[in-house]
Amino acid sequence: MAEPAKLTLYSDWWSSCSQRVLIVLNIKGLEYEYKAVNLLKGEHFDPEFEKLNPMNYVPALVDGDTVIGDSFAIILYLEDKYPQHPLLPQDPKKKALNLQAASIVSSSIQPFQNLAVLQFIENKFNADEKLTWAQNHINKGFAGLSKLLKEHAGKYATGDEVQLADVFLAPQIYAGLARFQIDMSLYPTLARLNDAYNKLPAFQAALPQRQPNEPSPS
Numbered sequence: 001m002a003e004p005a006k007l008t009l010y011s012d013w014w015s016s017c018s019q020r021v022l023i024v025l026n027i028k029g030l031e032y033e034y035k036a037v038n039l040l041k042g043e044h045f046d047p048e049f050e051k052l053n054p055m056n057y058v059p060a061l062v063d064g065d066t067v068i069g070d071s072f073a074i075i076l077y078l079e080d081k082y083p084q085h086p087l088l089p090q091d092p093k094k095k096a097l098n099l100q101a102a103s104i105v106s107s108s109i110q111p112f113q114n115l116a117v118l119q120f121i122e123n124k125f126n127a128d129e130k131l132t133w134a135q136n137h138i139n140k141g142f143a144g145l146s147k148l149l150k151e152h153a154g155k156y157a158t159g160d161e162v163q164l165a166d167v168f169l170a171p172q173i174y175a176g177l178a179r180f181q182i183d184m185s186l187y188p189t190l191a192r193l194n195d196a197y198n199k200l201p202a203f204q205a206a207l208p209q210r211q212p213n214e215p216s217p218s
């Protein structure tokens with residue numbers, strides 16, 4: 001009998017978007033092959049990689065003849081195809097809350113700290129502006145998320161189970177701390193959640209420093 005096709009994840013080690021996918025692969029216990037795409041060397045603009053992600057971003061996931069080039073789409077695909085350890089609750093209200101929190105990270109925070117955006121700001125203005133810009137958007141997002149989750153958070157973001165919101169929050173908080181010097185004492189709920197994520201093996205194994213790595217972006 002033919003072996004089922006293995007999942008292949010194209011990622012750069014410090015990518016918070018890829019980190020989301022790695023967390024889900026780990027939670028669901030899925031085997032995958034890791035292929036490094038070095039963003040600082042511009043490997044995401046290689047024509048071969050562009051076939052996998054027309055936006056020239058990581059991550060991209062290949063599953064047989066299925067190719068997906070966006071972390072949100074990849075995660076929803078994995079959720080549908082591999083239903084073990086579900087990440088979206090059945091309850092419509094709680095599901096919407098999880099999607100909202102994930103969307104705040106993926107639409108209203110991460111795009112503003114993206115490499116291409118920061119490089120553009122540094123070239124137009126200077127490196128200080130780059131950091132201020134990123135901090136401004138991360139702080140706005142973290143303030144909103146804190147208000148949104150305040151009444152819902154339990155052990156994790158939306159209750160006592162790890163759900164989709166956590167998968168998006170953990171890498172964003174990590175990036176806020178490790179790359180953008182965000183003061184997490186301003187966000188006690190998020191800081192507490194981050195402590196909980198740091199204890200989970202599926203989250204620990206997805207940390208940037210645990211991936212094959214090369215120098216990080218400044």
Ligand SMILES: N[C@@H](CCC(=O)N[C@@H](CS)C(=O)NCC(=O)O)C(=O)O
Pocket residue numbers: 015016017018039044056057058059069070071072106111114115116117
């Ligand atoms: N919405 C996309 C965003 C992907 C994205 O922005 N990826 C970043 C790394 S987290 C990237 O590849 N940046 C390269 C660049 O800015 O040129 C997703 O969630 O996959």
